Each structure stands twice: as structure tokens, then as C-alpha cells.
Amino acid sequence: MPIDAHHFREILLTAKAEFEKRVNTIHNHARDPLNADSAEQAAELGNVEVVSALENEAVQELADIDHALQRLQAGNFGICMTCGEDINHERLTARPASAECLDCAELND
Ligand SMILES: [Zn+2]
Numbered sequence: 001m002p003i004d005a006h007h008f009r010e011i012l013l014t015a016k017a018e019f020e021k022r023v024n025t026i027h028n029h030a031r032d033p034l035n036a037d038s039a040e041q042a043a044e045l046g047n048v049e050v051v052s053a054l055e056n057e058a059v060q061e062l063a064d065i066d067h068a069l070q071r072l073q074a075g076n077f078g079i080c081m082t083c084g085e086d087i088n089h090e091r092l093t094a095r096p097a098s099a100e101c102l103d104c105a106e107l108n109d
Contacts, residue, residue: 003078026055064097
């Protein structure tokens with residue numbers, strides 16, 4: 001099945017906006033811990049490590065999303081960066097920022 005580039009671009013841009021919001025929220029909470037989600041609670045508890053882990057995770061996901069958008073642009077979206085095989089369509093749908101097929105991702109774990 002050919003990749004629906006437009007569809008995945010929409011999904012990736014939506015996810016990107018979400019993660020950017022999350023990074024901002026974590027930042028703001030670290031400075032002004034008045035809210036009540038997990039990042040805020042961690043900040044209130046002074047658990048800087050938890051907050052920065054959450055932030056790193058979101059920043060990493062943002063980077064993956066940016067790379068996926070670049071691959072869409074370049075026309076090699078949906079192709080495993082490691083072995084060059086097509087990435088399973090279900091896997092792409094579940095996580096559009098995936099840069100590797102399931103086999104390669106499992107090998108790296
Ligand atoms: Zn692969």
C-alpha cells in the first residue's frame with residue numbers, strides 16, 4: 001500500500017504541536033508549580049529529575065517527529081532507516097515517527 005504522505009503529515013504536525021505544548025507546560029511548571037498533572041506534581045515535590053526526564057522524553061519525541069517530517073519531504077518516509085525495508089503500515093499508524101521497522105527496533109532494544 002503506498003504511503004499517504006498528506007495523511008501522515010497532518011498526523012505528525014498535530015503530534016508536533018502537542019509535544020511542543022507539553023514541553024512548554026513542563027517548563028512553565030518547573031518555574032510556577034501551581035498545576036496538577038504529573039509534571040507539576042513532580043516539580044512541586046522538587047523532583048527535578050522526574051521533570052527533566054519527562055522533558056527529555058518529549059524533546060526526543062519532537063526530534064523524532066521532525067525527522068519523520070523531513071523523511072516525508074525527502075520521499076523516504078515509511079522506509080526503515082536501518083535495513084531499507086518498508087515499515088509495517090500498522091506500526092507507522094501506531095507511531096508515525098517510527099524510523100525503523102519492527103525487526104530493527106527490536107534488535108536495538
Ligand atoms: Zn529494518
